[in-house]
Amino acid sequence: MPAEGRQLEKLRHLARHALESGAVSLVIGFAEGTVPGRAAPLFCTAPADADRLIFDGYCTLNLANYLTRPEVRAHQTVALVARHAVAKAVVGLVQESQVDPTRVRLIAIHCPDLDGLQQDVAWTVADGLQTLDEFLPTAAHLHDQELTPERFAAVAQVESKSSHDRWDHFAREFDKCIKCYACRNVCPLCYCERCIADKNQPQWIDTSSTQRGNFAWNIVRAFHLAGRCIDCGACERACPMDLPLMELNRKMKKVVAERFGYVAGYDPKADLPLVTFKKDDPEEFIK
Amino acid sequence: MSRIGVFVCWCGENIGRTVDCPAVAEAARRMPGVAHAVDYKYMCSDPGQQMIIQAIAEHRLTGLVVASCSPRMHEPTFRKAAARAGLNPYLCEMANIREHCSWVHEDRAVATAKAIELLRVMVEKVRHNEALKAVSVPITDRALVIGGGIAGIQAALDIADAGHDVILVERAPSIGGHMSQLSETFPTLDCSQCILTPKMVEVAQHPRIRLLTCAEVEAVSGYVGNFEVTVRRKARYVRLDRCTGCGACWNECPVKKIPSEFDEGLGLRTAVYVPFPQAVPNKPMIDTENCLRHKDARRKGIPVTESKVCGKCEAACPIPGKAINFADADELETVQVGAIVVATGFQTLPAAAIPEYGAGRFKDVVTGLQFERLASASGPTSGEIRRPSDGRPVERLAVIACVGSRDPAKGCAYCSKICCMYIAKHAMLFRHKNHHGAAHVFYMDIRAGGKDYDEFVRRAIEEDGVDYLRGRVSRIFERGGKLVLFGSDTLVGEKVELEVDMVVLASAMVPQPGVQALAQKLGVAYDQSGWLTEAHPKLRPVETAAAGVFLAGTCQGPRDIPETVAQAGGAASKVIGLLSRDTLDREPIIARVDERVCDYCTACIKTCPVKAIGTKELKNRQGVLLRRVAEVNAGLCIGCGTCVAACRPKAIDLAGFTDAQLFAEVRALGDFNDIEGRECDGVPHFGPAGCIAGQSVKSGGLDSHPTDAGMEREKHG
Amino acid sequence: MADFEPNITAFVCTWCTYAGADLAGTSRMKYPANVRLIRVPCTGRIDALFILKAFENGADAVLVSGCHPGDCHYTSGNLHARRRWTVFSELLDFVGIDSGRVTFSWISAAEGRKFADLITEVTAKVRALGPFDSYRKMSAAAGEQSNAR
Ligand SMILES: Cc1cc2nc3c(=O)[nH]c(=O)nc-3n(C[C@H](O)[C@H](O)[C@H](O)COP(=O)(O)OP(=O)(O)OC[C@H]3O[C@@H](n4cnc5c(N)ncnc54)[C@H](O)[C@@H]3O)c2cc1C
Ligand code: SF4
Ligand code: SF4
Ligand code: SF4
Numbered sequence A: 001m002p003a004e005g006r007q008l009e010k011l012r013h014l015a016r017h018a019l020e021s022g023a024v025s026l027v028i029g030f031a032e033g034t035v036p037g038r039a040a041p042l043f044c045t046a047p048a049d050a051d052r053l054i055f056d057g058y059c060t061l062n063l064a065n066y067l068t069r070p071e072v073r074a075h076q077t078v079a080l081v082a083r084h085a086v087a088k089a090v091v092g093l094v095q096e097s098q099v100d101p102t103r104v105r106l107i108a109i110h111c112p113d114l115d116g117l118q119q120d121v122a123w124t125v126a127d128g129l130q131t132l133d134e135f136l137p138t139a140a141h142l143h144d145q146e147l148t149p150e151r152f153a154a155v156a157q158v159e160s161k162s163s164h165d166r167w168d169h170f171a172r173e174f175d176k177c178i179k180c181y182a183c184r185n186v187c188p189l190c191y192c193e194r195c196i197a198d199k200n201q202p203q204w205i206d207t208s209s210t211q212r213g214n215f216a217w218n219i220v221r222a223f224h225l226a227g228r229c230i231d232c233g234a235c236e237r238a239c240p241m242d243l244p245l246m247e248l249n250r251k252m253k254k255v256v257a258e259r260f261g262y263v264a265g266y267d268p269k270a271d272l273p274l275v276t277f278k279k280d281d282p283e284e285f286i287k
Numbered sequence B: 001m002s003r004i005g006v007f008v009c010w011c012g013e014n015i016g017r018t019v020d021c022p023a024v025a026e027a028a029r030r031m032p033g034v035a036h037a038v039d040y041k042y043m044c045s046d047p048g049q050q051m052i053i054q055a056i057a058e059h060r061l062t063g064l065v066v067a068s069c070s071p072r073m074h075e076p077t078f079r080k081a082a083a084r085a086g087l088n089p090y091l092c093e094m095a096n097i098r099e100h101c102s103w104v105h106e107d108r109a110v111a112t113a114k115a116i117e118l119l120r121v122m123v124e125k126v127r128h129n130e131a132l133k134a135v136s137v138p139i140t141d142r143a144l145v146i147g148g149g150i151a152g153i154q155a156a157l158d159i160a161d162a163g164h165d166v167i168l169v170e171r172a173p174s175i176g177g178h179m180s181q182l183s184e185t186f187p188t189l190d191c192s193q194c195i196l197t198p199k200m201v202e203v204a205q206h207p208r209i210r211l212l213t214c215a216e217v218e219a220v221s222g223y224v225g226n227f228e229v230t231v232r233r234k235a236r237y238v239r240l241d242r243c244t245g246c247g248a249c250w251n252e253c254p255v256k257k258i259p260s261e262f263d264e265g266l267g268l269r270t271a272v273y274v275p276f277p278q279a280v281p282n283k284p285m286i287d288t289e290n291c292l293r294h295k296d297a298r299r300k301g302i303p304v305t306e307s308k309v310c311g312k313c314e315a316a317c318p319i320p321g322k323a324i325n326f327a328d329a330d331e332l333e334t335v336q337v338g339a340i341v342v343a344t345g346f347q348t349l350p351a352a353a354i355p356e357y358g359a360g361r362f363k364d365v366v367t368g369l370q371f372e373r374l375a376s377a378s379g380p381t382s383g384e385i386r387r388p389s390d391g392r393p394v395e396r397l398a399v400i401a402c403v404g405s406r407d408p409a410k411g412c413a414y415c416s417k418i419c420c421m422y423i424a425k426h427a428m429l430f431r432h433k434n435h436h437g438a439a440h441v442f443y444m445d446i447r448a449g450g451k452d453y454d455e456f457v458r459r460a461i462e463e464d465g466v467d468y469l470r471g472r473v474s475r476i477f478e479r480g481g482k483l484v485l486f487g488s489d490t491l492v493g494e495k496v497e498l499e500v501d502m503v504v505l506a507s508a509m510v511p512q513p514g515v516q517a518l519a520q521k522l523g524v525a526y527d528q529s530g531w532l533t534e535a536h537p538k539l540r541p542v543e544t545a546a547a548g549v550f551l552a553g554t555c556q557g558p559r560d561i562p563e564t565v566a567q568a569g570g571a572a573s574k575v576i577g578l579l580s581r582d583t584l585d586r587e588p589i590i591a592r593v594d595e596r597v598c599d600y601c602t603a604c605i606k607t608c609p610v611k612a613i614g615t616k617e618l619k620n621r622q623g624v625l626l627r628r629v630a631e632v633n634a635g636l637c638i639g640c641g642t643c644v645a646a647c648r649p650k651a652i653d654l655a656g657f658t659d660a661q662l663f664a665e666v667r668a669l670g671d672f673n674d675i676e677g678r679e680c681d682g683v684p685h686f687g688p689a690g691c692i693a694g695q696s697v698k699s700g701g702l703d704s705h706p707t708d709a710g711m712e713r714e715k716h717g
Numbered sequence C: 001m002a003d004f005e006p007n008i009t010a011f012v013c014t015w016c017t018y019a020g021a022d023l024a025g026t027s028r029m030k031y032p033a034n035v036r037l038i039r040v041p042c043t044g045r046i047d048a049l050f051i052l053k054a055f056e057n058g059a060d061a062v063l064v065s066g067c068h069p070g071d072c073h074y075t076s077g078n079l080h081a082r083r084r085w086t087v088f089s090e091l092l093d094f095v096g097i098d099s100g101r102v103t104f105s106w107i108s109a110a111e112g113r114k115f116a117d118l119i120t121e122v123t124a125k126v127r128a129l130g131p132f133d134s135y136r137k138m139s140a141a142a143g144e145q146s147n148a149r
């Protein structure tokens, strides 16, 4: 059996065992999708369901997104097939009291680098079902990769443009938005029951996809995820109009790291950067 | 439908000269929702106010805008006028066309146009105002004072003397704090015990003060006027109601060599002990660390009541039924209070933090507090300055200032403020006790600001011949039973090497360890060094951001006794002011949560500066928890609105400054004529060139916000 | 564009900057009439949405101002605000909104002079920048074609 095959067996075994033993009542993973090369989420409640689990480089949906759904909340303990980005999202959800860490287990998938799965990279499954606390030390070394310049190449490219050209760039991009909210729906941290974009009284953001409405929506979405986005890329992949959402998200990530020394997704006990402050935070831009 | 009355004030010439007030009133008449608009010479005068009151009745007004001076000036005036006419005062707003307009602009046309816009903003706001009711909270007529140093003692006495009940909670077995350890006090050199002891006794005997020693605050809930405080009363193993303090137990206790905390380790005490002879209450407690019976019980893993070891104290106790009580246990007691004074005091920098001076390593390098004990007539040497190492009298003394203070590396970037004074005192006391001895002081600057303070230092130098050397000591080592100091005299520019018998370190004042945890329970802020933070450094020095919680003494920062006592009096007067009322009216400008929308992301909870937001559990009829939401405590909220901006889905809002109001204000400023392709959104609007929506505006009653209708959509259906 | 008069919307806290503007008034200092102040209790209340809405409503620039750190009437509202502004101003700059169109400042109740000077300075700067046409020209109607510059 090739290495991948053995890992898949192990993954299925872990899931099956987790359900059999009663350790969890739901395992969320991936199954073969209807469209080739597109995995679909699979919700396993019976041990036999585990045999349909798959895993490959296309399994990039952030499954942590489902943890805040009422149907999933109804389960006492849930296991997630979790590549690193999924676990990071769980950290974020724990920080914001959306998820009780004692009720989540991870079937942790490891690849050598941060975004491994977007390329075709080998992956391995960690031994046993892990709690978040057990998982975190095994991914701590990836923290250093979060801020390497390569990850910010697109941001740097935008930054190198003049203000005028940046405006044109984003005006063009935002203009494409059709307000389908796919970005919001796949984002594990956009869990709000009533998003600000759907607020009516008063209506801060035009609901129709006008240029103004699109501009406001995209700015507000990026701002709401500042310091919270765990850089999984799910939003950008979900966008049917190919808006470069990660340019905005990564810009925010960079600002937060540079200004407040914070990278999301590693410490469930840390205060999020926009709900705390330091007396001597930088303020050179304030007159 | 809004029927807003607009009242444009001339303020005599102040507004009228630059702003065309009749034109402003005329423009107001054409604003949607405005039912009545007039201009008048002085709106704040009696006839002016009368005009408003009449108009409210006559035109059945539902809101007011007074366009005049700053709301910081007359908002209360006009809100009261509204209330007198039976209109909720919070339906009245002001447009500031004086300070922000007529006084700062010269061109009449420009100023008039701006005044109209400023007015329109407020009219739009008032259309979204709602009647608010002042939050009235009942007040429990009792105060809690935490910490029984001189600050807590003074505050408790002042409050109790004014006729209010006080609960004084002290962590140690006796009140008195650091002041009880001092020998004589600068600048008058009166004996500390002599002036403090009467006050301690007064506390114990005051009918309105309930003293809880060996006690700490465990939990705090509630808000100004209505705090509920849980106090942990630690087991003392001595029944205070029976004990007479006769001393039979501690005379019999076989464990006699425990370093005394009160004597800063220079004297000894027993395991059942009274910390010092003048202690209040003057009754012992058992130190479980050192008591033989407790030790035995711990070793065997049995309850102390089952151990048979020692028990000499119990045997010696002459009281029928015995005052020694090994069955004692910690007790939690909940008390209701209306106000809280924090007076938890300070500590000095621990020796371990200053290795370069050998504190803790060389016995004859002592701290300022140790020197106080040596100099005290009731201290371990009966007031003779002898070396802790060999008991020999000190002939040559060195005192080092600023040990840790003003040194960010030691975490004390601040000046400890009192050391310059007490080192002069120490050198002086030493010279008084040993006329042949020599005293050297190493200092950086002398900061002796205070009544008779500089004179005091001068006296030390000039009359008592203390040798002041400006410079730092770099190192201390032992040589032939003496201490050798290496340093420099920066005034002369020379290296100094000095052989002395004893060194006193003026170590920095630092906050009480653990006071931050207490501050968090109380919702009180603290600074980087850990000192508790006042509400305003100049104007509200004894208040904190948490309403009803006040500060006294050195918990807030270094200070001496006179300043501590003055501040304690200040805090007491604030408490007395609060407790003298039956109820307290608080501004209704407070936050509120829309439970349907709140996701319990806790952003608001974490940002609220006064910890006013807690958790509410929503349960179904069977009592099953459905979900949790944020909940604002109306008694605690101070109305800053920080939570509102933190809330992403806007589930929380601030009454008086709601999202709807601010939205309307921003929209009122829009100049629609400039906006190409903008469709009329149904809100009639006036740019300087009139409303492009072309709606009927004369009726004055148009109030059709498309946004007012329509249900809110939800993400997960 | 010689006679362009910018519209500037300002969000200020009541305790410091609003009071500073009052002081500029009582001291009869003169400054351009282009700024409209919207009063909020604390800078902590100022939402990024306000800034966007102001632009949508035709503001050529926005000013946000409150108490200096350490002076906040509510102790830390301005320190929370500072973090949000840090992030939001970088975001606006990133999408090409000239930093001259959003000014952040600390102005205390005593700084009437600073208030008047700042208004003068910001107005001059925005006059030079010209009207915020690129924002205004963004259509507010659905289905319209892009006419952004
Ligand atoms: C060496 C030295 C010499 C000095 N000489 C002079 C002098 O000559 N003249 C002068 O004016 N000043 C002098 N001072 C300063 C003086 O000691 C202080 O100003 C004064 O003692 C401060 O009183 P306080 O009540 O604020 O604090 P403290 O005296 O520290 O009292 C605090 C009290 O609170 C209690 N406490 C702490 N935490 C808790 C808690 N969590 N719960 C319940 N209780 C708690 C403590 O046990 C203590 O009893 C000197 C200080 C030093 C260090
Ligand atoms: S914003 Fe996009 S990249 Fe960030 S967490 Fe959400 S889905 Fe992932
Ligand atoms: S965009 Fe903001 S309000 Fe909307 S779901 Fe995401 S975080 Fe919540
Ligand atoms: S910030 Fe908003 S959504 Fe989050 S807990 Fe507070 S009120 Fe609820």
Ligand code: SF4
Pocket (backbone or CB within 6 Å): B590, B591, B607, B608, B609, B610, B611, B612, B613, B632, B636, B637, B638, B639, B640, B641, B642, B643, B644, B654
């Ligand atoms: S307005 Fe909000 S943040 Fe401010 S004190 Fe009230 S609850 Fe706290």
